[in-house]
Amino acid sequence: MTVFSATSPRSSKTGARTSARARSHLVPFALTGVVAAGAIALVAYLLWPTWSTSGVDTPDKLPVSVGGTLFNLPVQAIRMKIQRHSGPQERIDLDFLYPSLQAPNGPRHVTADTVDTAMQPIDRIFLSIAAHHDALSPEQRTTTIYPRYLDQAATAPDDGLTMRPFRSDTPYGSEDLYSASFPALAARCTRDAATPGMCLSERRVGAADLTFRFPRSWLSQWRDVANAMDRLTAQLRGPKG
Template sequence: MAVSQVTLPRARISRKSGHLLPIISGLAVAACAVALVAYLLWPTWRTQNPGGPLRLPVSIGGTLFNVPTAAVRMKIQRQSGPQERVDLDFAYPSLAPPAPKHITAEMVENAMPPIDRIFLSIAAHHDALSPEERVRTIYPRYLADTATTVENGLTMRAFRQGTPYSGEDLFSTHDAGFDARCTRDASTPGMCLSERRIGGADLTFRFPRGWLVQWRAVAAAMERLVVQLHGAS
C-alpha cells in the first residue's frame, strides 16, 4: 500500500506534464516569431555625432564598402576600417537610412507594425560556399519537383517537409538572376532572404515576402544599394 500511495501522484504529475508540453512548445514558437519582428523593427542605435562623417569606409573580407553612418543598426559597428560584419537597414523605396521608430513590446504584440525597409548584412565569407553555388547545387536536393509561376517571370518551388528548409519556398527567375528563399506568412509576415557575393564579402538582403508582387522593383533596389555601397559590380 505504501508503494502505491507514492507512485500514484507521480503518475498524475507525469500525465499533466505530457499535456503541458504542446502548449509550452506553441508559446515558445509564438514568442520567437514576435521576437524576430521586434528585432527587425526595434529602434536600434540611430544617434549620430553632428560633426561625424556621413559615410564610413569599411573593409569586410578585404572588400571596401562606403557605408552610410545613419544606416548602421548597432553602435559597436559604427567605425571605419576592417570589420567582420556590418548590419544596415534602408527605407523602401527611397533607400535612405530610415528615421527611428518608437516601437514598444505592447505594439508588437497587439498590432504587428508593417515592415517598410530592406535589411542588409555584409559579412566576410572566408571562402564558404557562394550564394550562387548554394542555389545551384544545395537547394535542388531539398526542393519539391513541381514549380509554380506566381508573378511575371517569377517561379516558386516549395522545400520538402523534413528538410533543413522545411516551411520555406524558393522564388527564382532565369532572365533577371533573382533568387529569394522565403518563409511563409503565419502569425508574423513571411520574410525573404536574397544573397550575393562581392569580393571577400557576402551581402544578405532581407525583405517582406509580400513585396514579391513587385519583385522587379525590389531587385532593382538591391542593385542600387550595391552601387551605392560598393560601386558597379
C-alpha cells in the first residue's frame, strides 16, 4: 500500500515563514536586552567607588566643611560610615586613641567572653564637630551661664586645677566644673557613680563648635589632656584661606 504524507508543500512553506517571522521578532528583544545589560554595567562601573578600604588608593583624610569651616579629618577616626564623605556636613563624630591621638583601627567589640567582666578603661577621646549657627559660645557659657548655677564653695586649686560643684537644684546638679588658666581648660564633668564620670570640654573654631569628651579620671593629668585637645584642634583644621 502506498502511504502519502499528510504535510503538503504549501503547509511546509507556511511553517517556515512563520518560524522566520518569530525569529525576526526575537532579534529586537535580544538586542534590547544586550543594550540594557551594557547600560547597567556602565552605570555600575561609573558609580563604583574608586578606592577600597584596603588598597593603597584609600584616602587617609577627607576635606569636610562644617558650618562653612573646613576640616581635614582622618577617615578611620570618623565613627559613623554615613559621615565618611567629603563636602559640607552639619555634624560629624570622631574618636582618637589617647594619648597617641591616632585614629583607631576599628570599633571595640564586646564578646560573650568579655561582656560580664569588669568595665574596660576608656582609651579614647571623643570629639563632635557641629555648626553652631551663632549660638552662645562655649566661652560665654563658662563665664556668664555656669556661674549662676555653681555652689559658692570652690576647692583650692590642685596642681593648678580648680573644681567647683554645681548646686543640686540646678540642671547641672550631678556635675562639677573644672577650670585652669595655663594651659587653658574648662570642663564640665559628671561624678563617678554606676558608671565612671565623663567630662565635656568645648571650644569654637570658625563657624563650628568642637565638643571633646573624656573620662573624668584623666584630670589627674589634666595638662596632658588640655594639650591633647589643643593638638587635635590644630591638626584637624583645614587651610584657613
